[in-house]
Amino acid sequence: MGCRDPVDVFAENENVTLATDQPARICGGTPRAIDAFIDHLASLFPETPGPIEIEFLSPAVFPSESPCGENQNGCTFETTVYTKFLPAYHEIIHALGNTLAYSPEPGHPMLEEGLAHLFDATSQRAGPIDVQTVERGLQFVGGFSEFSDEPLRPAAQQFMYFLWTRYGSAAAIDLVLHSEYGVSLFEQNELFFRTTGSSLPELVEQYSQMAECSPFAARLLPVDCKEPHIAAFSLGWQESFEVDCRSYDAFGSDLGEVWVSRTFDVDAAGEFTLTTYGLDDNQGYVTMGRCDGGCDSNFRVSMWIGEQSIVELEPGRYVVSFRRRENIRGRVGLQIRSGVRR
Numbered sequence: 001m002g003c004r005d006p007v008d009v010f011a012e013n014e015n016v017t018l019a020t021d022q023p024a025r026i027c028g029g030t031p032r033a034i035d036a037f038i039d040h041l042a043s044l045f046p047e048t049p050g051p052i053e054i055e056f057l058s059p060a061v062f063p064s065e066s067p068c069g070e071n072q073n074g075c076t077f078e079t080t081v082y083t084k085f086l087p088a089y090h091e092i093i094h095a096l097g098n099t100l101a102y103s104p105e106p107g108h109p110m111l112e113e114g115l116a117h118l119f120d121a122t123s124q125r126a127g128p129i130d131v132q133t134v135e136r137g138l139q140f141v142g143g144f145s146e147f148s149d150e151p152l153r154p155a156a157q158q159f160m161y162f163l164w165t166r167y168g169s170a171a172a173i174d175l176v177l178h179s180e181y182g183v184s185l186f187e188q189n190e191l192f193f194r195t196t197g198s199s200l201p202e203l204v205e206q207y208s209q210m211a212e213c214s215p216f217a218a219r220l221l222p223v224d225c226k227e228p229h230i231a232a233f234s235l236g237w238q239e240s241f242e243v244d245c246r247s248y249d250a251f252g253s254d255l256g257e258v259w260v261s262r263t264f265d266v267d268a269a270g271e272f273t274l275t276t277y278g279l280d281d282n283q284g285y286v287t288m289g290r291c292d293g294g295c296d297s298n299f300r301v302s303m304w305i306g307e308q309s310i311v312e313l314e315p316g317r318y319v320v321s322f323r324r325r326e327n328i329r330g331r332v333g334l335q336i337r338s339g340v341r342r
């Protein structure tokens, strides 16, 4: 660390201190998103987590001001998150866990990373994860950087999603907080039995019976899914936003990306035509996914401006995000029209 601290406090409350050397890149809605995410996680933890610190650092100072290493975009050391991206839900989960007295050491990477990826909207890897890869992750005895080198993160996310949906958030979080680092999880079988009533081999067997589920579906978006509601869906709707980091409802910057989210409900299953519009410069796109989905609703749309597609939507709540690169502000919109009913 240099002798002069380039980071200033941007926002502070009893739960979190957000500091940065690039305040203009903290979008209008981001401090609120971080607060809402911490409140949500804290309500699920067995006891109230302690305060954490987030340092949002420009790429120029990141190597010298963070302990993360050259090629990383973020890491957590004790209760401080060092990150090039916001809102940094993934790293916040690591930091919150580290504030609890009985977990001064991180948990097993298969569980710890699994929980973090569950809330990480940037997980891009699709496709089902076979049970052999999951078993390799459960047997893993190395450190976190070796865990990242192996293609085990999607397996960790998938197995955690199974635990979370089958046994509930309390059991899943208890496993993360009490698991031991550097020891195969098959040697920590008592912990699984205590929290779920099943042995780890029994859980692996249950996992293998589960429907195939992509990481797109196996994740939770508690903040985006609470954004304002678009009404009158049965008639179809269209909505567009000037996606601008300075807006009160813009989230990011997440590695140069900024977005605004809205939710809507589908009352009856049917076929719908999606059309995107706005400033068409290959910088803007729309994503859409289910909030309450689960593996049986393996649905996610990602469309550049100017594209059209026809999709089948099941009843439920959906979240749509209007996204752009942060360097050029511009409008991003989506029109939905109901098509042939089945």
Ligand SMILES: [Zn+2]
Residues within 6 Å of the ligand: 090, 094, 112, 113, 116
């Ligand atoms: Zn992580």
